[in-house]
Amino acid sequence: MNRKERQEARAERYRQYAENAERRATAAFNASSAAVDGIPAGQPILVGHHSEKAHRRALDRSHSAMGRSVRESEKAAYYRQKAEAVENNDNIYLGDDDAIERLEAKIAELSELQDRMKATNKIIRSKSMSDADKVAALCELGYTEPYATKFVANNNQFPAYALTNNNAKINAAKKQLELAKKLADKEDREYEAGDLTIEECYSENRVRVHFPGKPEEEMRVNLKRHGFRWAPSLGCWQAYISRRTLDFIKEITKSNQ
Template sequence: MTRKERQEARAERYREYADNADKRATAAFNASSAAVEHIPLGQPILVGHHSERAHRRALERSNSSMMRSVHESEKAAYYRQKAEAVENNDNIYIGDDDAVERLKKKIAELTALQEQMKGANKIVRAKSMSDVDKIDALVHLGISRPKANKMVGSQIIFPGYMLTNNNAKINAAKKQLAKAEALTSKEDREYTIDDITIEECYSENRVRIYFPGKPGEETRTKMKRGGFHWSKTLGCWQCYINRRSLDLIKEITSQTNKPDNNGI
């Protein structure tokens, strides 16, 4: 399953949680109404009357159910927000199938923005151009005419920190692209060292360790500190594949603790 598929599955799971919470909220609301349906609207508690205790209990049940309904409604809203956040997450991970393509596109867009900001600043500062020519030149760069009018009229330029931050994004994306291209150029491989199976899954940006039993506490601690997590589904310890994780595997396989039988 690709990261995109996992992302879609997670969003769907959150929506299912939200739908279930909505159903519980509706059921609780109906229970709240049913608890007092036999009491006339606006009927006060008749203190000292034989109906007083039943009336109070009915109100308590109604209030409790209503609070539960509100809580479930809030929970439904929370899970819907989670689903939307997952669906709108357009971060690029180097293990994605389309990471190289998307990173190249991102770099091109950021580079174009950098050139646009630098060009706009140069135009606004130009002393040899009329305001009309400056506005036309800014529009030609892709800046809207209302914004161009404002920039020229008020001598507004793109501040230096915007250029610096955008340039940092370009450099970060280039580094990420280099890693993504390196991953795509490598083939997945599997090998065994002293009954320990290692899978280097470059296609998924994961490295996995399969022990014949439960590794010793010292080994488990090292793996956790090194970013490895136990996967119940796969029955292995896995981590993002990088030089650090591969070096840790070399260390672990050369100094493996004896397995014990206490489970994972």
């Protein structure tokens, strides 16, 4: 299962949680109504009457059930938001099958934006162009005429920090692309070190450590400190591949031989 499939499975799981919570909320709401079905609307508690205790118990049950309904409704909304967030997560991960293609497209898009911002500022700052010429030049860059006219009239320019931030994104994406290409050139490998089994899964950008049993607390703390997390579905500790995690793997394999 690749990351996209895992993402879809996670979103579906959250949607299922939401549906279950909604069913519980509906059931609790119905229970709240049923608890006071035999009591006329607006009927006050008749203090001292033989019905007083039953009336109070019914109200308590109704109130308790309504509280459960509200909590389950909030839980359903929470899981629906989680599902939506997972579905809308378009971050690029090195383990994605299409990471290289998406990173190249991202760099091209950011570079185009950088060139457009620079060209826009150059046009706006021009002393030799009339406002009409500036509007025409901006339209050639892809701006609509109304937007270009407003841009020129207000002497709008992209601030320096916008160019700096976008350039930083380009450089970060280029570094990520370089790493993605390096990972793509490496083959996955699995090896043993004593009673440990190590998987270096470059295709998924993961390194995994399989212990014969539950590691000692000191080792668990050390694993977490180096970015490893327990993966119940795989029965191992895993982390993203990095120089830090691979160096840590070397340390524990040496000490375990």
